[in-house]
Amino acid sequence: MAHTAIKETPLMQQYNTIKAKHPGALLLFRVGDFYETFGEDAIKASGILGIVLTKRANGAATHIELAGFPHHSLDTYLPKLVRAGQRVAICDQLEDPKTTKTIVKRGVTELVTPGVAYGDNIVQQKSNNYLASLYFEKNTIGIALLDISTGEFLTAQGNSDYIDKLLQSFSPSEVIFPKNRNASFKETFGDRFYTYALDEWPYTGDYATETLLKHFEVKSLKGFGIEKLNLGIVAAGVALHYLNETEHKNLQHISAIGRIEEEKYLWLDRFSIRNLELIGSHNDNAVTLVDVLDHTCSPMGARMLRRWIVMPLKERKPIEDRLNVVEYLIAHEELKEELKQQIRQIGDLERLISKIGLQKANPREVVQLKKALAATNVIKGICSQSESAALRTIGEQLNPCVLIREKIEKELQADPPVMIIKGGVIAEGINEELDRLRKIAFGGKGYLLEIQKREAEITRIPSLKVAFNNVFGYYLEVSNAHKDKVPTEWIRKQTLVNAERYITPELKEYEEQILGAEEKILALETRLYNELLYELTQYIKPIQLNAQLVAQLDVLLNFATIAIKNYYVKPDINEGSIIDIKGGRHPVIEKNLPLGEEYITNDVYLDSDSQQIIIITGPNMAGKSALLRQTGLIVLMAQMGSFVPAKEATVGLVDKIFTRVGASDNLSSGESTFMVEMNETASILNNLSDRSLILLDEIGRGTSTYDGISIAWAIAEYLHNHPSAKAKTLFATHYHELNELTNSFHRIKNFNVTVKEVGHKIIFLRKLVPGGSEHSFGIHVAKLAGMPPRVLSRANEILKKLEAERTGGESIKESIKKVQKQAVQMQMFSIDDPVLVKIRDMLNNLEVNTLTPIEALMKLDEIQRVIKS
Numbered sequence: 001m002a003h004t005a006i007k008e009t010p011l012m013q014q015y016n017t018i019k020a021k022h023p024g025a026l027l028l029f030r031v032g033d034f035y036e037t038f039g040e041d042a043i044k045a046s047g048i049l050g051i052v053l054t055k056r057a058n059g060a061a062t063h064i065e066l067a068g069f070p071h072h073s074l075d076t077y078l079p080k081l082v083r084a085g086q087r088v089a090i091c092d093q094l095e096d097p098k099t100t101k102t103i104v105k106r107g108v109t110e111l112v113t114p115g116v117a118y119g120d121n122i123v124q125q126k127s128n129n130y131l132a133s134l135y136f137e138k139n140t141i142g143i144a145l146l147d148i149s150t151g152e153f154l155t156a157q158g159n160s161d162y163i164d165k166l167l168q169s170f171s172p173s174e175v176i177f178p179k180n181r182n183a184s185f186k187e188t189f190g191d192r193f194y195t196y197a198l199d200e201w202p203y204t205g206d207y208a209t210e211t212l213l214k215h216f217e218v219k220s221l222k223g224f225g226i227e228k229l230n231l232g233i234v235a236a237g238v239a240l241h242y243l244n245e246t247e248h249k250n251l252q253h254i255s256a257i258g259r260i261e262e263e264k265y266l267w268l269d270r271f272s273i274r275n276l277e278l279i280g281s282h283n284d285n286a287v288t289l290v291d292v293l294d295h296t297c298s299p300m301g302a303r304m305l306r307r308w309i310v311m312p313l314k315e316r317k318p319i320e321d322r323l324n325v326v327e328y329l330i331a332h333e334e335l336k337e338e339l340k341q342q343i344r345q346i347g348d349l350e351r352l353i354s355k356i357g358l359q360k361a362n363p364r365e366v367v368q369l370k371k372a373l374a375a376t377n378v379i380k381g382i383c384s385q386s387e388s389a390a391l392r393t394i395g396e397q398l399n400p401c402v403l404i405r406e407k408i409e410k411e412l413q414a415d416p417p418v419m420i421i422k423g424g425v426i427a428e429g430i431n432e433e434l435d436r437l438r439k440i441a442f443g444g445k446g447y448l449l450e451i452q453k454r455e456a457e458i459t460r461i462p463s464l465k466v467a468f469n470n471v472f473g474y475y476l477e478v479s480n481a482h483k484d485k486v487p488t489e490w491i492r493k494q495t496l497v498n499a500e501r502y503i504t505p506e507l508k509e510y511e512e513q514i515l516g517a518e519e520k521i522l523a524l525e526t527r528l529y530n531e532l533l534y535e536l537t538q539y540i541k542p543i544q545l546n547a548q549l550v551a552q553l554d555v556l557l558n559f560a561t562i563a564i565k566n567y568y569v570k571p572d573i574n575e576g577s578i579i580d581i582k583g584g585r586h587p588v589i590e591k592n593l594p595l596g597e598e599y600i601t602n603d604v605y606l607d608s609d610s611q612q613i614i615i616i617t618g619p620n621m622a623g624k625s626a627l628l629r630q631t632g633l634i635v636l637m638a639q640m641g642s643f644v645p646a647k648e649a650t651v652g653l654v655d656k657i658f659t660r661v662g663a664s665d666n667l668s669s670g671e672s673t674f675m676v677e678m679n680e681t682a683s684i685l686n687n688l689s690d691r692s693l694i695l696l697d698e699i700g701r702g703t704s705t706y707d708g709i710s711i712a713w714a715i716a717e718y719l720h721n722h723p724s725a726k727a728k729t730l731f732a733t734h735y736h737e738l739n740e741l742t743n744s745f746h747r748i749k750n751f752n753v754t755v756k757e758v759g760h761k762i763i764f765l766r767k768l769v770p771g772g773s774e775h776s777f778g779i780h781v782a783k784l785a786g787m788p789p790r791v792l793s794r795a796n797e798i799l800k801k802l803e804a805e806r807t808g809g810e811s812i813k814e815s816i817k818k819v820q821k822q823a824v825q826m827q828m829f830s831i832d833d834p835v836l837v838k839i840r841d842m843l844n845n846l847e848v849n850t851l852t853p854i855e856a857l858m859k860l861d862e863i864q865r866v867i868k869s
C-alpha cells in the first residue's frame with residue numbers, strides 16, 4: 001500500500017525512516033508509555049482494535065491520523081492485529097529517555113506475522129502454528145514447516161499433490177515463497193492461505209545450506225537425513241532467513257530439522273482430510289473427529305494427537321506398539337490416572353522450552369519449568385517400573401534434568417512475579433551484594449523506627465514521627481507544642497497548621513542509599529535472572545525430548561481414556577488384505593444423535609478376491625455417507641494406534657485412503673463443480689495401489705443422469721479390472737442401474753441400506769444388507785423436509801408416469817434400443833433438419849449388437865449434446 005510520507009518533526013523523520021524499512025508491516029511506534037500508529041496504519045489499527053482515531057496537526061497545512069494504546073496493553077492488542085492478518089513491526093525505544101538529550105534511539109525489535117508468532121495470546125494452544133516455506137523447481141516443490149513456538153522444523157519435497165496434502169495436514173498460518181512464483185502458487189494451491197512473497201535472492205542452494213549449517217553449528221546436513229532434499233533445503237534455509245529478517249535471533253530451541261518420512265505414513269489426500277472431517281478448519285463449527293477423540297491432559301499432547309490423526313501409520317509394528325500400550329493402560333486404571341495427574345502438572349513444556357530458547361521466558365514460567373521437571377521425574381519412575389516394555393522405554397528416555405531443576409529451586413523465589421521489574425525474583429542467599437542491598441532497601445522500616453526512637457529520646461519530643469513524601473523525601477515531624485525543642489542543625493522544610501517538618505543529613509544520606517539500592521537491586525536481579533535463562537538454554541535438547549515423550553504418553557493415555565469412555569475395541573492389525581468390521585459405528589455421529597436415538601451398527605467386509613467393491617444403494621438420508629465415512633474413520637483410527645468404535649475389527653493395513661464426494665457440496669470455486677469432481681476422481685485413479693481404500697460418495701451426480709451413470713459405471717469397471725491394484729472400494733450411489741455391474745464383474749457386490757415403508761411413511765432402519773435397493777424415496781425425504789403438499793403430490797404423479805413408461809424389468813440395453821428406435825422414427829418426419837440428419841448418421845453407424853452398455857450411454861449423451869447445440 002502506498003505510504004504517504006509524514007513530514008516535519010524529528011520524531012516523524014525517525015518514524016518515516018523506520019517505516020520505509022518495513023514495507024507491508026503495520027508499525028507500532030513506541031513513544032513514551034504508548035505504542036502509536038500513524039496515517040494508514042492508524043486507520044487500520046483503529047478499525048481492527050476499536051481504539052480512537054484522532055487527527056493531529058502535522059506541519060503547516062496537513063493533518064495526520066493517529067491511534068495508540070498504552071505499552072502494557074501490547075499483549076491484548078497485538079494478537080488481534082495478527083489474527084486480522086496484519087504483519088506487525090514493533091518499534092521500541094532502544095535507550096533510556098532519561099539518559100539522552102536528543103531524540104531517543106528507536107528500532108524494530110520484532111516483526112510478528114501470522115506464521116512467525118509464539119505469544120500465548122496469539123497462537124492457539126491446541127494447534128501448532130506453522131510457517132510454511134515453499135520453493136519451486138520445474139514439477140517439484142520443496143517445503144519446510146517451522147513452528148517457532150515449539151521449535152519443530154520439518155522438510156520434504158515432492159509433486160504438487162504431495163505438497164498440497166502436506167499443506168492441508170499441517171495447515172500453516174502463513175506460506176512464504178519467492179515473488180516470481182506468486183501466480184503459480186495461486187494456481188496450484190488456490191487462495192486458502194495467508195501468503196507472503198519474498199525477494200528471490202535467498203533462494204539458492206548455497207545460501208540455504210550455509211544458513212542451515214551455521215544455525216545448527218554443523219559441518220554437514222547428513223546427520224539430519226535431509227541432504228538429498230535439495231529443494232527442501234532451499235525452502236528450509238529461507239525459512240530461517242525469514243525468521244532472521246523478522247528480528248528473531250535467539251533460536252536455539254530450533255535444535256534440529258527432520259525429514260517428513262512419507263513412507264511411514266498412511267497417505268490421506270487433502271479431500272479425505274476434509275471429507276472425513278478429521279480436524280476441521282479454523283472457521284467452521286462442525287463437530288470433527290478430533291473433538292470426539294481429544295481428552296488429552298496437556299496442550300502438547302493435544303497438538304500431537306492432531307498430528308497423529310492426519311498422519312496415521314502404515315507399518316504394523318509401530319501401530320501394534322501403540323495399541324499394546326493403550327491396552328496396558330486400560331488394564332491399569334490406577335497407573336493411568338496417576339500418569340494423567342502428573343502430565344497435567346507439566347503443562348505446555350514444549351512451548352515453555354521454546355520461550356527459554358527465545359530468551360523470553362518470564363520468572364513464573366521458569367518456576368513452572370521446575371515443576372514440570374519434577375513431574376517428569378515422577379513419570380519416569382512410574383514408567384520405568386511398569387511391566388509394559390514400551391512404557392519402560394519411555395521411562396528410560398525421560399531426563400529429569402536434576403541439576404538445572406535444583407538450580408532453579410535454589411536461585412528463584414518459590415512464587416516470583418511475572419515481570420522481573422517487579423523485583424523479588426532471585427532467592428535470598430544467592431548473591432551477597434543483592435542481600436546487602438535488600439537489607440538497606442527493605443530493612444528500612446526498622447532503621448527509621450530506630451532513628452525516630454533515638455531522636456525522640458534525645459530531644460524529649462515523645463510525639464516525634466519519621467515519615468515520607470514525594471516532595472522532599474524522608475522528614476521528621478514535630479507538633480507545634482514541641483517545636484522549641486528542635487536542635488538547631490535540623491533543617492526546616494515545611495510548616496503545617498499544627499506541626500513543622502524537618503530533614504537531617506542522616507535522613508538524606510539514608511534516603512539516597514535506599515533509592516540507589518532499589519535501582520541496583522533491579523539491575524542485579526535482571527542480570528542474575530538472565531544468566532540463569534542463558535544457562536537453561538543448554539538444557540533445551542533434553543527438555544524438548546522430554547516434551548515429545550510426555551506428549552506421546554499423553555496421546556496414548558488419551559486413547560485409553562476414550563476407549564473406555566466410548567466403548568471402543570482393540571483392532572486386529574495385520575498385513576493381510578481384508579478389512580472386516582463387525583458392528584462398526586461412526587465415532588462422531590454416534591455422539592451427536594438426538595436424545596433417545598441409538599446408532600445402528602453395521603458390518604462391512606472388503607477383500608481383494610471376492611468382495612473388492614461394494615455398491616451401496618439406498619434412499620436419501622438412509623445413512624450411506626455415514627457408512628462410508630465410518631469405514632474410513634475406523635481404519636484411520638486403527639492405524640493411528642487407537643481402539644475403534646466397533647464390536648470387532650480386522651484391518652489389513654491400508655496405505656492410502658481416497659475419498660470423493662459427488663459435486664454440489666463443494667461450491668465456491670470458479671470451475672464447474674462437475675469438472676472439479678472429475679479432476680479429483682482422475683487423481684485417485686492415477687494414484688491407487690493394492691492396499692488403497694477408496695470411498696466414493698455419489699460420484700457422477702453433478703451431471704445429467706446418463707452422464708453420471710456412465711461415468712460411475714466406467715470408474716467401477718476400471719477399479720475392478722485394474723491389472724495390479726485391487727483397491728477396496730465403497731461406492732454409494734443413487735443410480736440403481738449400477739446394480740447391474742455385479743452380473744459382469746465378480747468382485748463387485750451390491751448392498752443397500754434398508755428402510756421400511758409403513759403406509760405413506762418410511763422408517764430408516766439404517767442396516768446394511770446384501771442386494772440392491774429398488775427406489776430412492778427421494779420424494780419421501782422431500783416430505784420430511786417440509787416441502788409443500790402440492791409439490792409433493794405433483795412429484796408423485798410425475799414419478800408414476802415415468803415409472804410406467806419404463807416397462808418393468810427392462811435392462812439398460814433394451815431401454816437404449818428403445819430410445820434409438822424412437823429416434824429413428826423421428827427421422828421419418830422432418831428429414832431436412834440438419835440436426836436430425838446428423839443424429840440419423842450417428843445412429844446408422846452404430847453396431848448395436850457389439851455395443852457395451854457404457855458405450856451406448858456415452859453415445860446417447862453425444863446425441864443429446866447434438867440436440868442441445
Ligand SMILES: Nc1ncnc2c1ncn2[C@@H]1O[C@H](COP(=O)(O)OP(=O)(O)OP(=O)(O)O)[C@@H](O)[C@H]1O
Pocket residue numbers: 589598599600601618619620621622623624625626627766
Ligand atoms: N447407522 C446410523 N444410526 C443412526 N443414525 C444414522 C446412522 N447412519 C446415519 N444416521 C443419521 O442419518 C443421517 C443421514 O445419513 P447420511 O448422510 O449418511 O445419509 P445418505 O444415505 O448418505 O443420504 P443422501 O443420499 O441424502 O446423501 C445422518 O446425519 C445421521 O444423523
